Amino acid sequence: MKKFILLFTITLLFSCQNSAQTNKEQEAVMNAEPVEVSLKNGKARAYFASGCFWCVEAIYESVKGVEESISGYSGGYTKNPTYEASNTGRTGHAEAVEIIYNPNVVSFETLVDVYFASQDVTQVNGQGNDRGPQYRSIIFYQNEEQRNIILKKREALAKTLNVKIAADVYPFQKFWVAEDYHQDYEKLHPNNPYIRNVSIPRLKRFKAKFPKELLKVSH
Template sequence: MSIQKDQKTAEAVFGNGCFWCTEAIFQQLEGVLTVESGYSGGAVPNPTYEEVCTGTTGHAEAIRIVYDPSKISYATLLEAFWSSHDPTTLNRQGNDVGTQYRSVVFYNSDEQRQEAEFYKKKLQESGAYEHPIVTEIAPLKEFYKAENYHQNYYNENGSAPYCHYVIRPKLEKFKKAFANKLKH
């Protein structure tokens, strides 16, 4: 079972490109209680955004999702994870380039590791992608919350050019694909 915040919640941590984009996507899902932007997978304690952007800390921009497993499964979160970015590009999502934008599932239990590996293998074997899936599956060691101005970014800055031209199209595509799993 996932790390428990209390009896009714669990956590998942994913790195799938810019956390502004992925936070906005996962906030839409029924059963997702909170989504927090941050950094994981690196060697520097308490990194700043500026440090992570250099690509030298080893961290990925990541999101921590607290969810209600009675309303959404970890498998559904994995499905959303893989469909919300390109898992075949190493250290890159769109114009964002560097190890901080890598595709990675940070698991916090053996069950999460097994589910992530199963889904990755199944997706690779399906032929859905022309190139191999390069998503890393790694243990969650630490998650450092990003600076406050990164939290809830799309909802608070939706009219900004980056939000309008980059996040909004991804979000609209996601909403169509996951229409039956969205919050009402």
């Protein structure tokens, strides 16, 4: 079952915003120039962090035009992060997904819509009972066009809901692929208690409110 980590002793180190440790290494990541990932075989890549990657992976794979969703880590300052290390909250990384998609079928703009439609947009440093900086919400941009799309959608959503949106916006730097046993976890372990009680309900909530014409019949 997914680990639930309650961070009592380190909460004083964080502001009300999503945050990893406030140190020079993390600030450098947040202020870096974005790295743009080239198309490969006509497919583009986008990167999102939104709580447990087991949940997010399945959500994006339910969207037409998404070829694959890979679980991993991004947004931090340590090299070769592992699941155990990221769970300490001391790597700066968040659980993230790499979305491989066909830009002729689905746009980056729609992928951002999927992101906001599939989470509690107000929760800081986590989703549901998955709490801590490793579960914080981050949208990664690779160029100024993507950054503008994200900021405009975040601002519009904040005005519509009259709330503060918790998601941070980071320049993409690098995506570290997670351990093999994390990949396609929802598909391979449908009877896992976390999948049954958290991942699948979250997926169903998303699919119930997202336009049906943008969703696959099955994922």
